[in-house]
Amino acid sequence: MPVQKVNDSSDLDAKVPSHLQRTSITSLTMTSEPSHRCVKTQEDPLQRTAEHTSINVIFFGTLAKDFSQSARQGDVVLLADFTIKKSPSFLRDKLHPCQLEMDGKDDFVYVSVICLHFKILSIAKYTYVPLNDLKPRTVVNVYGVVTFFKQPFPSKGSDYCSTLKITDQSDVKVGCNIFSKKLEDHPILFRVGDIIRLHRFKTDVFRDSMSLLNTFGWSTVTFDGTTDSPVVPRTSSKSFHFGESDIRTVQELRQWAANQSWISNDLKVSLSMVKPGMYFDLTCQLLAKAVMDSRCILLKVWDGTKCQHPLLNVAVASDALEGESTVVKDRMNLTANVLVYDNHLEVARELKPGTFLQFYNLHALLQRAPDQQPDQSEHLSFHLHGGTSYGRGLRSLPAESPALQSLKSVLEKHVDLVEYDEVNDGTLLEIWYTPPEAVGWWRLFWFPISVQFFLSMRTCEHNTRRLTLARVKRSTPPLSCHVRARVKKYKPQQLYQCLKLFCSNCKTMEDVPDDSAVAKVFRESAKDSQPCDEQWAATSSASSREPGRTISMHISRDMVGESTHMQLIFIEGTTLDEICVLSRDYKNLVPVRSVNSRMTLMDLTAPFLFSGDKRYYGCKKCSLNTFQNPVFTGVETWDEQAVAKALGVQLMQYRLLIQFELEDQTDTLEALLWENTERFFHVSAVDASGSQDLQDKIQTIMDTIQPPDSSLEERPWLDLCLSVYSVKDDDRNKVCYQITNTEIKEE
DNA sequence: GGTTAGGATTAG
Numbered sequence: 208m209p210v211q212k213v214n215d216s217s218d219l220d221a222k223v224p225s226h227l228q229r230t231s232i233t234s235l236t237m238t239s240e241p242s243h244r245c246v247k248t249q250e251d252p253l254q255r256t257a258e259h260t261s262i263n264v265i266f267f268g269t270l271a272k273d274f275s276q277s278a279r280q281g282d283v284v285l286l287a288d289f290t291i292k293k294s295p296s297f298l299r300d301k302l303h304p305c306q307l308e309m310d311g312k313d314d315f316v317y318v319s320v321i322c323l324h325f326k327i328l329s330i331a332k333y334t335y336v337p338l339n340d341l342k343p344r345t346v347v348n349v350y351g352v353v354t355f356f357k358q359p360f361p362s363k364g365s366d367y368c369s370t371l372k373i374t375d376q377s378d379v380k381v382g383c384n385i386f387s388k389k390l391e392d393h394p395i396l397f398r399v400g401d402i403i404r405l406h407r408f409k410t411d412v413f414r415d416s417m418s419l420l421n422t423f424g425w426s427t428v429t430f431d432g433t434t435d436s437p438v439v440p441r442t443s444s445k446s447f448h449f450g451e452s453d454i455r456t457v458q459e460l461r462q463w464a465a466n467q468s469w470i471s472n473d474l475k476v477s478l479s480m481v482k483p484g485m486y487f488d489l490t491c492q493l494l495a496k497a498v499m500d501s502r503c504i505l506l507k508v509w510d511g512t513k514c515q516h517p518l519l520n521v522a523v524a525s526d527a528l529e530g531e532s533t534v535v536k537d538r539m540n541l542t543a544n545v546l547v548y549d550n551h552l553e554v555a556r557e558l559k560p561g562t563f564l565q566f567y568n569l570h571a572l573l574q575r576a577p578d579q580q581p582d583q584s585e586h587l588s589f590h591l592h593g594g595t596s597y598g599r600g601l602r603s604l605p606a607e608s609p610a611l612q613s614l615k616s617v618l619e620k621h622v623d624l625v626e627y628d629e630v631n632d633g634t635l636l637e638i639w640y641t642p643p644e645a646v647g648w649w650r651l652f653w654f655p656i657s658v659q660f661f662l663s664m665r666t667c668e669h670n671t672r673r674l675t676l677a678r679v680k681r682s683t684p685p686l687s688c689h690v691r692a693r694v695k696k697y698k699p700q701q702l703y704q705c706l707k708l709f710c711s712n713c714k715t716m717e718d719v720p721d722d723s724a725v726a727k728v729f730r731e732s733a734k735d736s737q738p739c740d741e742q743w744a745a746t747s748s749a750s751s752r753e754p755g756r757t758i759s760m761h762i763s764r765d766m767v768g769e770s771t772h773m774q775l776i777f778i779e780g781t782t783l784d785e786i787c788v789l790s791r792d793y794k795n796l797v798p799v800r801s802v803n804s805r806m807t808l809m810d811l812t813a814p815f816l817f818s819g820d821k822r823y824y825g826c827k828k829c830s831l832n833t834f835q836n837p838v839f840t841g842v843e844t845w846d847e848q849a850v851a852k853a854l855g856v857q858l859m860q861y862r863l864l865i866q867f868e869l870e871d872q873t874d875t876l877e878a879l880l881w882e883n884t885e886r887f888f889h890v891s892a893v894d895a896s897g898s899q900d901l902q903d904k905i906q907t908i909m910d911t912i913q914p915p916d917s918s919l920e921e922r923p924w925l926d927l928c929l930s931v932y933s934v935k936d937d938d939r940n941k942v943c944y945q946i947t948n949t950e951i952k953e954e
Numbered sequence: 955g956g957t958t959a960g961g962a963t964t965a966g
Contacts, residue, residue: 355961356961357961361958362957362958362959363957363958363959364956364957364958365956365957366958367958368958370959370960370961371961382959383960384958384959386957386958413959418959420959422955423955486963548964549966568963570963590964590965592963592964592966593964593966594964595963596961596963596964597961597962598961
């Protein structure tokens with residue numbers, strides 16, 4: 208059995224077949240019955256004092272390949288049906304006297320992606336030199352607590368450079384520079400107090416102090432410095448050595464650093480604590496971003512705390528803003544506008560709204576908007592100036608980062624704000640502001656207001672939350688939700704093509720055949736045929752203008768004498784134009800042709816029924832051939848359904864189908880208007896099929912929703928109910944979106 | 955198997 212992954216280590220327990228007994232590594236001996244046992248490598252190594260808690264496991268064949276692709280260091284694994292052998296390396300590695308071998312025939316392995324810091328294999332031993340024992344011009348491995356660092360920045364040479372300073376229990380501080388072309392190889396550092404392990408660094412003396420520089424074969428691994436938090440190695444490297452002694456070293460450094468004044472005095476600053484003029488580090492979440500010019504990007508962020516000073520709002524055109532609207536948070540003085548300059552653009556450009564961020568050395572500045580009077584109070588703006596002095600910079604934080612736990616719990620309390628950010632009251636709906644070019648490249652101002660009204664109205668009773676399109680895309684179907692979006696594009700652009708024929712039986716959907724195709728069917732049916740002669744029908748014929756073509760009308764004898772006898776007429780030998788003219792005077796005309804004098808329906812490419820200005824089509828796949836012995840009794844009023852039933856035709860329904868490309872500040876999304884189309888336009892599809900006025904009405908509405916040649920700002924916002932669902936497409940689940948429960952308001 | 959930087963504020 209191949210290696211399988213589960214999402215949670217607790218799921219491993221459910222995977223254990225009932226005939227297997229859980230056993231611990233320590234209790235494994237050469238005489239253990241392996242076929243009835245399984246091992247879950249779950250114990251926290253820090254809690255263990257007993258000997259032989261680690262065991263080598265050797266994988267063979269495809270299992271080895273599968274395992275190496277599925278498992279990462281630190282994963283919890285469950286092994287079963289292994290072979291127990293004597294460990295040849297026991298004397299050397301001091302691990303378990305046995306080793307487990309898995310050859311892949313009947314064995315199975317489950318791997319949990321949750322990292323519980325368990326060592327899978329121990330490969331090599333490293334020695335680490337205390338920082339006060341470093342000798343010049345040697346290559347060493349060291350551990351240290353980071354007391355200062357800069358995010359990697361481009362050097363004047365060919366590489367990025369990380370500059371940091373570390374210390375350890377010896378209290379000696381050592382500077383360290385790391386050069387690498389690849390950003391991902393640089394140490395992942397979030398804050399002062401993080402712990403770093405350096406392998407193969409060269410020592411040298413610089414300005415009377417020891418310094419470290421990466422040299423061939425170098426690597427770095429970093430850890431969060433919080434005491435009692437899990438020891439999770441941070442590295443981009445796929446293979447690295449990490450064992451119990453590393454965990455111990457990290458724990459010891461954490462403990463030591465926690466009592467040092469330089470770290471315990473490091474107060475975390477939230478927006479509520481910011482004073483004008485301060486330089487500080489800010490942990491926050493990105494709400495929206497906008498490129499201001501080639502040297503400046505605006506990041507709108509929040510940390511859930513309210514600033515004591517009024518915050519400056521930087522206005523940008525809504526189409527230049529990526530991310531959700533911040534109107535409500537702006538009003539509550541929760542949104543910090545951060546202007547990010549110069550060298551930091553490289554990082555800022557890649558950030559996506561929703562990301563958690565860490566700013567380093569952010570500058571809070573009181574500023575007056577250009578149009579503000581001198582007597583009005585100034586507002587607080589935030590600048591991440593160019594350069595890297597004082598470690599100035601920014602980086603995204605992974606969502607699971609321990610540094611984010613308190614931020615997340617504060618943001619949770621604002622969950623209503625996040626969801627209802629775009630106001631529900633229909634008055635203040637969006638800020639949009641395009642600065643006139645003449646004034647300059649951008650302007651600052653405070654609470655601009657403009658109003659746009661929704662054109663569509665949701666009719667559903669759901670009390671679901673309004674989501675951004677980006678959130679909808681991240682959601683798992685099935686789901687109903689509300690969105691506010693503009694129509695970027697729609698298909699078909701030729702709106703008559705949105706009228707479709709749909710078979711409710713086989714779910715086939717077809718375009719309505721165009722007149723030239725239908726006319727051809729009529730011409731070919733009328734060619735060289737003699738009027739049909741059916742016992743059940745009364746027939747009258749007339750010559751057409753064309754020689755050799757006879758037009759015949761047939762009425763069921765069953766109906767003669769009944770009030771319905773003129774309601775259903777079979778007609779033969781006409782052109783399409785002629786039957787269209789005739790259908791003005793007769794309620795139901797069924798075009799037929801003669802095959803060996805027997806009455807037969809035309810090819811179902813043509814309508815099987817003309818009824819006033821409407822034409823009805825039958826499904827080619829589902830229609831039964833019961834026309835040989837039609838029954839016409841017992842029907843009071845003939846409509847398309849009764850006719851279809853009598854003829855054994857599967858009636859196709861008219862439907863309207865439009866595909867919208869919706870857009871909001873966060874994303875675009877393709878949504879169908881399908882089951883809800885008639886309600887949306889207040890137009891029935893079958894009526895639209897025969898009415899130019901109704902088709903014009905649809906066109907007018909579409910021109911309002913998406914005015915031809917309009918810019919994005921000119922398009923109205925639509926308040927929509929969306930249904931998110933999945934369909935099987937080539938055996939793969941595809942997520943689809945449909946507009947439901949929504950109508951266009953009629954003024 | 956070179957060089958880069960070697961902390962120490964923008965000035966919008």
